[in-house]
Amino acid sequence: MGKKTTSLNKIINTRYPELTSKGKILADFTLSNPDKAVFMTTRKLAAAVGVSEATVVRFVRQLQYDSYALFIQALRELIDTELTLIERNRLANSAVRSEDAELERITNQDIENIRAMSKNIDLSEVKKIRRLLKESEAVYIIGSRLSYTSAYYMGWTLAKIRENVNIFKGSDRTTIDQLIFASKKSAVVVIAMSRYPNELIKMGKLVKRQKLKLILLTDSSSCPLIQFSDHILIAPLKTIPFLGNPASLISLINYLVHTLATDMGNKLKNHQEKLEQAYLENDILFNY
Numbered sequence: 001m002g003k004k005t006t007s008l009n010k011i012i013n014t015r016y017p018e019l020t021s022k023g024k025i026l027a028d029f030t031l032s033n034p035d036k037a038v039f040m041t042t043r044k045l046a047a048a049v050g051v052s053e054a055t056v057v058r059f060v061r062q063l064q065y066d067s068y069a070l071f072i073q074a075l076r077e078l079i080d081t082e083l084t085l086i087e088r089n090r091l092a093n094s095a096v097r098s099e100d101a102e103l104e105r106i107t108n109q110d111i112e113n114i115r116a117m118s119k120n121i122d123l124s125e126v127k128k129i130r131r132l133l134k135e136s137e138a139v140y141i142i143g144s145r146l147s148y149t150s151a152y153y154m155g156w157t158l159a160k161i162r163e164n165v166n167i168f169k170g171s172d173r174t175t176i177d178q179l180i181f182a183s184k185k186s187a188v189v190v191i192a193m194s195r196y197p198n199e200l201i202k203m204g205k206l207v208k209r210q211k212l213k214l215i216l217l218t219d220s221s222s223c224p225l226i227q228f229s230d231h232i233l234i235a236p237l238k239t240i241p242f243l244g245n246p247a248s249l250i251s252l253i254n255y256l257v258h259t260l261a262t263d264m265g266n267k268l269k270n271h272q273e274k275l276e277q278a279y280l281e282n283d284i285l286f287n288y
Helices: 008-018 021-030 041-047 053-062 068-082 084-090 099-120 123-135 146-158 174-180 198-209 247-264 267-282
Strands: 141-144 164-168 189-192 213-220 230-232
Touching: 008 021, 008 068, 021 053, 021 068, 041 053, 068 099, 099 247, 123 189, 123 213, 123 230, 123 247, 141 146, 141 174, 141 198, 146 164, 146 189, 146 247, 164 174, 174 198, 189 198, 198 213, 213 247
Parallel strands: 141 164, 141 189, 189 213, 213 230
Antiparallel strands: none
16 A cells, blocks of 8 residues: 655654754755765765764664665655756766766666666565556556656557556646546556656546556655555666666566566457457558
8 A cells, every 4th residue: 555755854854853963963964965975885974074983873773764775775865856957967977987988887777776676676566566457447557757758668568468558648637537537447557757747746646536546656765656556666766867767667667567468368369369450450560
């Protein structure tokens, strides 16, 4: 089921009165210089504010993070939501690299993100989502801005294995017309990527009011749509993207649809035979 998330800045502000004097120094530095702190080890962060590494560890535990790595992940998610394009460009181009080095850096980032998704994916949640995608009367897939590319990909591939798949843009107000008349046996998939468009949050609220099942595919545990969602899969980013990075979400969608295809049984064959017949009759695809 969905849950309400709390961002790092809210956690720090809530617990600030309980922190020690040195903990408050660390909190002030973290919130004032998040783009610097996110790249620091415990040793570097301790040195930057003039405290011991043990104080940094205690500070992280006071914020109720089980490890420094989880604290840094929360900080990364905070800045990924708030950084402007100009600030992202500055971070991305902080070092001069050759074209070969830049190619290696970008591809390694994609690989790292996909591995993080594969390592952290909740397989029990995957099974629930596959069942919902298989059994629902209709499936509505919604994306906006960058996430629309992933939504279109999911809708296009899903339509190859089941009927009644609809792809919507969050910015298209006619989406509201479709959702308010959708069968209660329908499922809605929202794909949301940082920085999260307000129009997708409005769609999430609408789906919740309509009492439709909402599946959220996102890149962060701090996504504001989590509180409206029934099922959630997260493809976490290990880096702060300059222009956005859909690689791990596309890989997640690819996995979801391919495994769902194996669940469809004879329905898959019948569905695809109809599609191939339509392609042939309407001369859709090139052939020799």
